[in-house]
Amino acid sequence: MAILVIAEHNNVALAAATLNTVAAAQQIGGDVHLLVAGQGCGAVAEAAAQVAGVAKVLVADAPAYAHQLPENVAPLIVELARGYSHVLAPATTNGKNYLPRVAALLDVDQISEIVKVIDADTFQRPIYAGNAIATVQSSAAVKVITVRGTGFDAVAAAGGSASIEAIGASCDAGVSSFVGEELAKSERPELTAAKIIVSGGRGMQNGDNFQLLYGLADKLGAAVGASRAAVDAGFVPNDMQVGQTGKIVAPQLYVAVGISGAIQHLAGMKDSKVIVAINKDEEAPIFQVADYGLVADLFEAVPELSAQLG
Numbered sequence: 612m613a614i615l616v617i618a619e620h621n622n623v624a625l626a627a628a629t630l631n632t633v634a635a636a637q638q639i640g641g642d643v644h645l646l647v648a649g650q651g652c653g654a655v656a657e658a659a660a661q662v663a664g665v666a667k668v669l670v671a672d673a674p675a676y677a678h679q680l681p682e683n684v685a686p687l688i689v690e691l692a693r694g695y696s697h698v699l700a701p702a703t704t705n706g707k708n709y710l711p712r713v714a715a716l717l718d719v720d721q722i723s724e725i726v727k728v729i730d731a732d733t734f735q736r737p738i739y740a741g742n743a744i745a746t747v748q749s750s751a752a753v754k755v756i757t758v759r760g761t762g763f764d765a766v767a768a769a770g771g772s773a774s775i776e777a778i779g780a781s782c783d784a785g786v787s788s789f790v791g792e793e794l795a796k797s798e799r800p801e802l803t804a805a806k807i808i809v810s811g812g813r814g815m816q817n818g819d820n821f822q823l824l825y826g827l828a829d830k831l832g833a834a835v836g837a838s839r840a841a842v843d844a845g846f847v848p849n850d851m852q853v854g855q856t857g858k859i860v861a862p863q864l865y866v867a868v869g870i871s872g873a874i875q876h877l878a879g880m881k882d883s884k885v886i887v888a889i890n891k892d893e894e895a896p897i898f899q900v901a902d903y904g905l906v907a908d909l910f911e912a913v914p915e916l917s918a919q920l921g
């Protein structure tokens with residue numbers, strides 16, 4: 612049994628989500644092969660070959676794969692999939708874009724966002740915004756699975772010595788083209804990869820007050836997130852949203868400031884290792900999941916905390 616994992620990358624570096632996905636593949640068992648589909652992605656392939664526990668790296672280097680357009684990447688994966696028992700991709704924007712196409716083309720059900728491997732056919736995945744965990748079993752010849760990174764500890768990025776094999780085929784379906792992208796630039800860590808996150812909610816009152824959180828985050832080396840209420844009110848851009856319809860995170864430390872703790876927010880952060888909540892309402896539901904709760908006015912508590920951090 613061999614498992615194909617689709618690498619997440621930007622043609623320059625391998626994304627951390629790949630390492631969590633390889634961890635899930637290893638729990639299923641069998642040889643793990645990594646597919647790097649991109650353009651000018653040699654450095655990614657080299658990095659992929661170093662990942663602990665990977666037996667082989669397949670590289671499809673062609674203009675058609677430069678931006679991982681699902682119309683082009685899906686047929687490539689389908690072509691390869693027939694030689695594998697499982698195809699796994701991170702449950703990232705990219706993975707969630709191309710893998711359903713792969714499942715449809717293979718005429719199998721996709722198993723989405725697994726957080727646990729029971730055995731090679733059986734997996735656990737959250738449903739109802741994480742309020743219940745479903746155990747699903749699949750008899751599909753090829754199991755097509757997206758992996759929620761927060762459910763699996765990353766394998767080591769180094770220590771492996773996989774072979775690298777170039778794939779000649781290039782598929783340009785000719786039905787889509789890449790027009791452009793606007794990427795948020797930040798000196799702070801990326802939200803889903805950060806070890807510490809400071810998040811603000813409607814209690815911040817406006818976007819300017821988020822400076823308090825940026826200051827605190829910079830002292831902690833943290834990323835800054837937000838509740839949907841803060842995003843919808845226009846305090847911060849929507850790529851900062853944590854939750855059911857935002858990003859799913861599980862840092863070592865999550866500091867929720869002026870966030871009530873609605874289930875849709877908890878769905879995105881309740882697997883964090885340590886949760887700290889600052890809220891002036893002692894009845895706020897966030898305190899039910901918090902390891903440390905501070906009932907205080909955030910406009911006093913956050914500056915004090917920042918000052919203590921020096």
Ligand SMILES: Cc1cc2nc3c(=O)[nH]c(=O)nc-3n(C[C@H](O)[C@H](O)[C@H](O)COP(=O)(O)OP(=O)(O)OC[C@H]3O[C@@H](n4cnc5c(N)ncnc54)[C@H](O)[C@@H]3O)c2cc1C
Pocket residue numbers: 811812813814815837838839840841852853854855856857858868869870871872873874875876879889890891892895907908909910
């Ligand atoms: C389909 C759907 C999907 C959703 N997806 C998401 C999602 O992905 N992410 C998400 O976050 N939400 C999501 N929501 C919205 C969610 O239901 C809540 O409305 C939202 O999370 C509330 O954000 P909040 O906690 O910032 O605001 P509120 O619920 O208004 O809470 C603000 C908190 O700030 C506290 N506060 C106010 N002033 C201060 C102060 N000075 N000092 C200290 N504390 C103070 C208050 O006591 C209160 O607890 C979704 C909703 C739906 C229906």
